[in-house]
Amino acid sequence: MTTSFPITAAGSAIDSTPTLRPSAHFTAERAWLNDPNGLIQYKGVYHLFFQTNPHGTTWGDISWGHATSTDLVTWTEQDVAIPCTPEEMAFSGSAVVDSRNTAGFADQERGETALVAIYTSAQRATGDGPAIQSQSLAFSLDDGATWSRYAGNPVLDIGSEEFRDPKVFWYGGDDGHWVMVLVEAVERTVAVYTSPDLINWTLASRFGPAHAVGGVWECPDLFPLIVEGTGETRWVLVVSLNPGGIAGGSGAQYFVGDFDGRTFVAERLTDSPHLTDYDWLDYGRDYYAAVSFDNVADGRRLMVGWASNWQYANETPTAPWRSAMSLVREVTLVRSGDGRHRLVQRAVLPADRGAVRVFETTVPCGPDDLTTLAVHGEGDERLLVIVDGRERTISCDRTVSGDTGFHPDFPSVDRAPIPEECGDQLDLQIIVDAMIVEVFAAGGLVTFTEQVFPRSNYDRVSSV
Incomplete structure (x- = not known):
């Protein structure tokens, strides 16, 4: 009924003048935008880096754009952080605070702390050979305002054309190590690497293929959450794929399990061919490449995704900008009635x-x-x-x-x-x-x- x-x-009250540009969903002022990158909080400022084409409103000349906020809803666009070069585009990745100065980029006697971006160097296609994707570093010694590429790039190169999107975090205490998760995209696997210093990396394990594999895997994330109402900790592995999403085109799925610093083991894997039997971050058409912030002061796990879909992203009718980010979401973990662990997502909304x-x-x-x-x-x-x-x-x-x-x-x-x-x-x-x-x-x-x-x-x- x-x-x-x-x-x-x-x-x-909303102004009656129609507008397509949102106010709390970040958009680049006059450029193309796709995946969020390098999400980090440092000294009370949230940094949102993002894939952008500073020269146009469709995909191409991919670089790292940059925006900052103190409340996660009011964003100020900054200068391009990692620009493309004639040799490479700067594909997706992450950023960390190297507080232990493991990479040696900071002069600690001068009180410096390095922010380090780990991104995919995507070689531009030429007639001389394949366009290799490898992992590189850039660092900032002025709280994220300006960035320099590491002279020893790349730091991880396996000779692959489909090896990208590193998400890096510190695992363990003072005797811990860095962990990188990234995709072997066409194999539908997430590779796990470890490092003492962000420069030298060792393969530790692989996860996948699993569940949705209708397209290439991209933009992984891996993080711990305490199950609400318990003292139990589970790890969540997020993997985007394109195409093959639950709503068609690109989408993002997740797995819940355990991680020991080197190997992720999912607690639930099914052989069902039905997409509805898997766990999805979002059931709409426009949520992709979602990753979480590092170094959040209050310990919340905050995520943001690209609010578009690769099926039609280059054609959406806006100008002089194209595409937006989702609202930032706080994610938590619950045990549902059937015993499965599921993510709960709540939007971060403006006070005004x-x-x-x-x-x-x-x-x-x-x-x-x-x-x-x-x-x-x-x-x-x-x-x-x-x-x-x-x-x-x-x-x-x-x-x-x-x-x-x-x-x-x-x-x-x-x-x-x-x-x-x-x-x-x-x-x-x-x-x-x-x-x-x-x-x-x-x-x-x-x-x-x-x-x-x-x-x-x-x-x-x-x-x-």
Whole structure:
């Protein structure tokens, strides 16, 4: 049955002038943007590096852009941190605080601390041989303002054309070591390397292929979380893939298990061919390459993803910029009713909501319940959120959301299973920020990220 229910909303009045540029989702001012890189907090400042083409609004001449924030929602774009060169592009990677000066880049007598970026050197294709991908370093001695490439680059080169996206972190105490996880992309494996100094690396193990393997693997992340309500620690391995995502095109899956500093072992692997039997960070079309921040002072695990999809990313109708990041999400880990460990994701929202609209409600999802919500502005363009109690699914339908004709793969209806623990009630939080809609269901057990391109700003949610 169809039912009505109260919807609460928070946010300031929205200017009637249509705009596609979001306010709390970071966008580059006048350039292309894709994967988040080098996420780190240092001296109270969050640094968001990102893949960018400083010379245009489509993929190419890939370099590391840079933005900073003190609250995770108001970002200031900085100068390009690691520019491409005639010989290489600077593909995805990570950054760490080398507080022990293991690489020797800092002059500790002068009180220096080095921030070190670990990125993929992607050789430009020439007629002389394959375009090798290897791992290189850059460092900053002025709190991330400027960066220098290490003269001894690359620090890890296996002669592969598909070897990329290093995520690096320190494992253990003072007698610990650096860990790098990166992908052997076409083999659908995550390789684990260790190092005492960020320069000399030794292969420790590999994980995969496993679960979704419909495309190449990219942008891995590995981090520990305490299971809520317990003292138990589990490790979460995030792997993006393109194509082969749950909603079509690119997407991001995760595995929960154990890690001893060298080897990751997943606690649950299934031979099921059904994508719905795997664990996904997001069930929408536009959440990819998500990675977490390093060195966060309060210990929270904070993640951000690229809010787009490789199927149509180069064609989305915005100018003079293209693509946005998701909102930053705090992720935690819970044990669900069936014994599986699952991630819970909660959006970091601005204290002053401004143009960001947040709608919250609880809808019935019993076997006889069918609820449709329309997220919309003026006119008939809308994104539909459909909760089907009989099928036990929640869907986002953007087939009439605005401009959908710029690419045939853009119109979509994306679905996720309703978690069993929800019973007959499902809570929803719908966040609207210009061209980005993020939906958090079941307390953040299920999320959707969807781009929309309406003529009129979405500023309301109605029951249909």
